[in-house]
Amino acid sequence: MEKFEKLTGVAAPMPLVNIDTDMIIPKVFLKTIKRSGLGVNLFDEMRYDRQGNEIPDFVLNKPQYREAEILVAGDNFGCGSSREHAPWAIKDFGIRCVISTSFADIFYNNCFKNGILPIVLPEEQRDILMKDAEKGSNARIEVDLESQTVTSSDGEVFHFEVDPFRKHCLLEGLDDIGLTLEKSASIDAFEAQAAQSRPWV
Amino acid sequence: MSPKTLYDKIWDAHVAHEAEDGTCLLYIDRHLVHEVTSPQAFEGLRMSGRTVRAPDKTIAVPDHNVPTTADRVNGITNEESRIQVDALDTNAKEFGIHYYPVSDVRQGIVHIVGPEQGWTLPGMTVVCGDSHTATHGAFGSLAHGIGTSEVEHVLATQTLIQKKSKNMKVEITGKLKPGVTAKDITLSVIGRTGTAGGTGYVIEYCGEAIRDLSMEGRMTVCNMAIEGGARAGLIAPDETTFEYIKGRPHAPKGAQWEAAMDWWKTLYSDDDAHWDLVITIPAEEIEPVVTWGTSPEDVLPISATVPAPDSFKGGKVDAVRRAIEYMGLTPGQKLSDIEIDTVFIGSCTNGRIEDLRAAAAVLKGKKIKDGLRAMVVPGSGLVRAQAEEEGLADIFQEAGFEWRMAGCSMCLAMNPDQLSEGERCASTSNRNFEGRQGYKGRTHLVSPAMAAAAAVTGKLTDVREMM
Numbered sequence: 001m002e003k004f005e006k007l008t009g010v011a012a013p014m015p016l017v018n019i020d021t022d023m024i025i026p027k028v029f030l031k032t033i034k035r036s037g038l039g040v041n042l043f044d045e046m047r048y049d050r051q052g053n054e055i056p057d058f059v060l061n062k063p064q065y066r067e068a069e070i071l072v073a074g075d076n077f078g079c080g081s082s083r084e085h086a087p088w089a090i091k092d093f094g095i096r097c098v099i100s101t102s103f104a105d106i107f108y109n110n111c112f113k114n115g116i117l118p119i120v121l122p123e124e125q126r127d128i129l130m131k132d133a134e135k136g137s138n139a140r141i142e143v144d145l146e147s148q149t150v151t152s153s154d155g156e157v158f159h160f161e162v163d164p165f166r167k168h169c170l171l172e173g174l175d176d177i178g179l180t181l182e183k184s185a186s187i188d189a190f191e192a193q194a195a196q197s198r199p200w201v
Numbered sequence: 202m203s204p205k206t207l208y209d210k211i212w213d214a215h216v217a218h219e220a221e222d223g224t225c226l227l228y229i230d231r232h233l234v235h236e237v238t239s240p241q242a243f244e245g246l247r248m249s250g251r252t253v254r255a256p257d258k259t260i261a262v263p264d265h266n267v268p269t270t271a272d273r274v275n276g277i278t279n280e281e282s283r284i285q286v287d288a289l290d291t292n293a294k295e296f297g298i299h300y301y302p303v304s305d306v307r308q309g310i311v312h313i314v315g316p317e318q319g320w321t322l323p324g325m326t327v328v329c330g331d332s333h334t335a336t337h338g339a340f341g342s343l344a345h346g347i348g349t350s351e352v353e354h355v356l357a358t359q360t361l362i363q364k365k366s367k368n369m370k371v372e373i374t375g376k377l378k379p380g381v382t383a384k385d386i387t388l389s390v391i392g393r394t395g396t397a398g399g400t401g402y403v404i405e406y407c408g409e410a411i412r413d414l415s416m417e418g419r420m421t422v423c424n425m426a427i428e429g430g431a432r433a434g435l436i437a438p439d440e441t442t443f444e445y446i447k448g449r450p451h452a453p454k455g456a457q458w459e460a461a462m463d464w465w466k467t468l469y470s471d472d473d474a475h476w477d478l479v480i481t482i483p484a485e486e487i488e489p490v491v492t493w494g495t496s497p498e499d500v501l502p503i504s505a506t507v508p509a510p511d512s513f514k515g516g517k518v519d520a521v522r523r524a525i526e527y528m529g530l531t532p533g534q535k536l537s538d539i540e541i542d543t544v545f546i547g548s549c550t551n552g553r554i555e556d557l558r559a560a561a562a563v564l565k566g567k568k569i570k571d572g573l574r575a576m577v578v579p580g581s582g583l584v585r586a587q588a589e590e591e592g593l594a595d596i597f598q599e600a601g602f603e604w605r606m607a608g609c610s611m612c613l614a615m616n617p618d619q620l621s622e623g624e625r626c627a628s629t630s631n632r633n634f635e636g637r638q639g640y641k642g643r644t645h646l647v648s649p650a651m652a653a654a655a656a657v658t659g660k661l662t663d664v665r666e667m668m
């Protein structure tokens with residue numbers, strides 16, 4: 001997995017609440033059997049008309065946000081379907097960090113598996129960053145995972161929480177499966193004991 | 202021993218390893234797999250030379266992409282869909298996991314097939330690369346959706362890296378009024394808590410109204426726990442549960458059944474267990490409901506009117522404005538005046554035999570409104586067969602419904618069953634997101650009985666007027 005350490009970049013504002021994974025990547029793009037190449041279809045139905053032309057009003061189509069690396073979003077981002085195609089599309093577009101007041105559970109997990117950092121901040125702080133993002137490409141936001149801080153373009157610093165294990169994996173770019181396989185002995189032991197206590201499983 | 206919730210008990214029985222910071226490896230008893238979220242996971246295994254650790258605990262069935270017309274036996278015409286289903290075929294064979302191909306009468310929606318075949322049992326951990334895995338919680342099993350990387354992780358290790366969630370109790374006291382169903386319960390709960398209300402929690406549903414539900418109804422309730430943001434929904438197993446499981450193909454038999462029952466009977470929340478949050482709703486306050494917006498939390502009784510955006514707070518004001526525009530509605534409009542073009546009965550929320558019975562009871566001897574498109578997609582081949590045997594298929598067809606083969610169908614419209622632009626559907630599925638049932642399609646979530654009533658009148662209708 002790609003490491004995540006520090007990022008300074010343009011943030012795109014998406015204040016809508018409850019942005020679901022169907023919006024992030026509509027189902028027609030789930031028919032792929034690959035993980036890559038979904039970036040062009042990120043937010044497809046909001047981003048393009050039926051003829052495939054860009055809708056100029058949509059944030060990621062505006063010149064100042066085309067290179068956005070951060071998304072500042074409304075509450076409960078990523079709700080709905082478990083599709084990991086959502087973080088794959090976000091990452092493929094070039095966004096490595098999403099900031100909101102809350103995330104849906106499965107989406108939140110999926111981000112960490114793909115080198116994306118989801119940051120939860122209180123509403124007031126998220127709103128400050130939303131305003132910042134609205135300023136366009138001159139307002140660059142800085143995200144530092146090591147120190148667990150987000151710095152606005154005005155130099156205001158916000159601290160965020162992140163699970164230590166997930167932080168470690170993201171900083172080092174560690175592969176979960178590899179880590180778990182190191183604990184195979186524990187899994188073997190558990191399985192042997194479960195075969196005794198719950199043989200019907 | 203300190204008192205525990207049902208969730209605590211199942212969790213404790215499955216921790217294979219716990220790190221100092223509380224990160225656990227949770228052992229997974231059942232892993233359900235479908236064609237859309239698994240190809241990349243199997244490919245990952247192959248690329249790293251890994252194998253499926255417990256093929257016997259892994260069950261695959263294609264459901265999301267499959268056509269629901271009878272001619273599907275001749276093959277899937279859509280190339281991308283066919284590639285995904287073929288990939289599942291190949292992967293199932295190569296890795297030696299249990300498999301129900303499209304041609305098998307037992308094929309159906311993964312969350313209907315699992316319980317039907319007796320794969321889902323109380324006290325288990327169940328995962329699937331699908332958010333509605335929560336359905337299996339109806340059996341008192343800890344069941345939740347995972348992403349594709351986690352699918353790969355479970356395939357390779359039979360565990361999941363997890364931290365424990367908090368405990369929430371949702372109690373529905375007393376008895377439901379006539380015409381009110383499990384779907385109305387679960388939608389009403391989300392209407393109160395919001396789609397993020399359950400974030401960070403595992404919900405246990407309890408109370409008299411939940412106890413009174415059949416297994417089918419309990420599955421409907423737990424199915425939508427995810428729509429309330431919860432990691433999982435649970436209902437403690439009881440005689441209703443045991444009765445449902447007994448004799449199913451993969452349920453324990455003989456001495457194993459007795460041993461299992463001994464444990465299953467201990468699976469309930471202790472009286473003085475700790476709850477981080479408790480929500481109590483008197484059953485009599487629950488009405489038949491419909492959704493009016495584009496989030497499952499946009500729920501109101503059928504007797505209500507379309508709300509005004511300004512009656513909401515914060516970011517929701519804009520979201521409601523957008524939703525009402527998308528849905529083509531006007532604030533103040535009566536919900537029972539909303540005309541529909543399509544009715545969809547099916548999905549893992551409401552595609553079981555009892556759902557079809559409830560809809561057929563309303564439709565018996567009636568016809569659907571002229572010009573309406575109405576479709577029943579049974580949740581599995583076995584549900585379909587049983588409905589045919591009980592004469593339900595005839596009732597649907599005589600009323601003017603199409604009688605389809607099993608699959609997810611118009612719940613997410615990945616196959617050809619889709620709404621066209623602006624089309625409005627009364628649907629028994631679980632998500633009314635923008636474009637969920639087709640580009641610019643408009644979805645109103647309802648119970649099967651309410652869907653049937655809407656089919657007859659051509660508008661959203663209070664089913665109690667037809668009872």
Ligand code: SF4
Pocket residue numbers: 264265310311312331333548549550608609612613630631
């Ligand atoms: S029926 Fe709908 S919600 Fe259920 S598994 Fe299929 S697509 Fe998902």
